[in-house]
Amino acid sequence: MNSIYRNTYSEINLKNIYKNYLSVKKCINTKNIIPVVKANAYGHGVIDVVRYLLSKNIDYYAVSTLEEAIELRKEFDKIDILVMGIVQRKYFEIAAKSNFVITISNFDQIADLALLKTTLKVHLKVDSGMNRLGFKKDKDILNIFDILSSNSMIIIEGIYTHFSTADNNYDYYKYQLRRFEQVLKMIPYNFDMVHASNSSSSIKYEQEIPFTTHVRLGISLYGLTLDSDTKFLENTYKLITHVSEIKHLDIGDKVGYGATYTAKQKEIIGVLPIGYADGFIRKNRDGDVEINGKRYQIIGTICMDQMFIKIDDNISKKDDVILFGGLISIDEVATRLDTINYEIICQITYRVPKIYSK
Ligand SMILES: Cc1ncc(COP(=O)(O)O)c(C=O)c1O
Known part of the structure; x- marks a missing residue:
């Protein structure tokens, strides 16, 4: 606990974060949750949040930036850390040595991949309709998969996409889901980790999806969503x-x-x-x-x-x-x-x- 000299502070309820984790777990059957702890665990203090969740044996986390991953690694040497934002090629060696899992989202990232000296775990990002990060066209997806899978320094651990409307437009959510499913059928590979859902789709739709293994949970861990029917979550x-x-x-x-x-x-x-x-x-x-x-x-x-x-x-x-x-x-x-x-x-x-x- 920090010292408090002016009687202004945030009160963070770690127990409720874990309760929310367990509540959402009930919505997703046997799949696993990757807590999203980017942005200082959505303002809750990433080190304390991860330390608490780790005490509950939760050991795979997602952040957005390499800086966030490095901050976490300094405290926790055993956890898995997926970096969801873009990591540039010149920092791959840092990521590999710190045992981070990085997201491969565009071709610039993989220039000179042959020079990589340390093995690096990656997840392939598919742009299923948000037009933010990831590969969109079939030929690009197959091409990047070939490049990655033929490099002995690369371990392809997972593949994922991100929904842009799970909270407010079911049809578009469904469109993205179908597109992701098509991509999975097209790639001749059994990924250890296949994930798509954020909080909203985890709570509402994940049970209907047969082909994912994990969900990435951010805001609902912290007791909130953009949906109105999630009153079972606790304030944190x-x-x-x-x-x-x-x-x-x-x-x-x-x-x-x-x-x-x-x-x-x-x-x-x-x-x-x-x-x-x-x-x-x-x-x-x-x-x-x-x-x-x-x-x-x-x-x-x-x-x-x-x-x-x-x-x-x-x-x-x-x-x-x-x-x-x-x-x-x-x-x-x-x-x-x-x-x-x-x-x-x-x-x-x-x-x-x-x-x-x-
Ligand atoms: C790629 C990605 N996955 C998962 C999440 C978690 O989403 P949510 O906080 O809605 O659960 C985010 C958050 O913005 C994200 O950017």
Whole structure:
């Protein structure tokens, strides 16, 4: 646990992450879950999350960048780490020596592959319709497979694709699934790992897919999805602060930068030691926070390090102020900010220390 000197912190519930893992596991039969722990485990703190999941014997993880993989490897020498983003050819030797599994997504990555000195595990990425990463055309897929399979330094461990609409467009999801199935039928090889589903499709459709072995689970581990029928997931992230200063306003008193709030009557306000440099961005103004199970309104302009709320006589500096993760859900904040829940948990910055409950 980090030291907390200003009473502003994130409370991360590791037990609930594991509970969510087990809940989704029930939706996917006997298949295996690869926890997606990119972006600092969606803001939850990757080292603590992986350490906890590893204690439950979960030992295969996915990240996005080589930097993320290296950070994990420094702490955990035994786990498998799939890098889902592009790793350039010039870094293959680093990846191989660290025993990473890298994603092969385009032909530039495999130039001069003959010069590779260390064996490297790879997964082949198929673009089944998202037009982001991966090989799209049959001839390219067959060609890359031939190149990889004829190189003795390359171990082809897996193949995968990614869905772009599992949460909101079943027909397009189905189209991508069929395309991936076609590709698998076309390649004369038995992959150890075949994976496609993210959280949404794991929960809703994975049971119907006969040809995959794994799913890649991100947001649902952290208690969220973009679907409305996933209430069985448990919350894992609370953002908490306290009132650090109490001000009694007279009628006409103005608050904060730009004097954007004016008291219409005698009012009490609380100053909170958290601001946009902590990732609680200015657009949150006019939203609510929770104190003692009740809503209190954010007022004025959110500063870099502080913000203001309207309070009453019942509130003291000892009370927890919950910005989200309780009565105010992460989804509510996402709606307030016109974005998705993923962004809310990822945008809290390094400056907010984390407390872990197990
Ligand atoms: C390639 C890939 N796989 C899996 C995931 C996990 O998706 P989700 O967080 O929706 O479960 C992501 C997340 O964006 C991803 O980019």
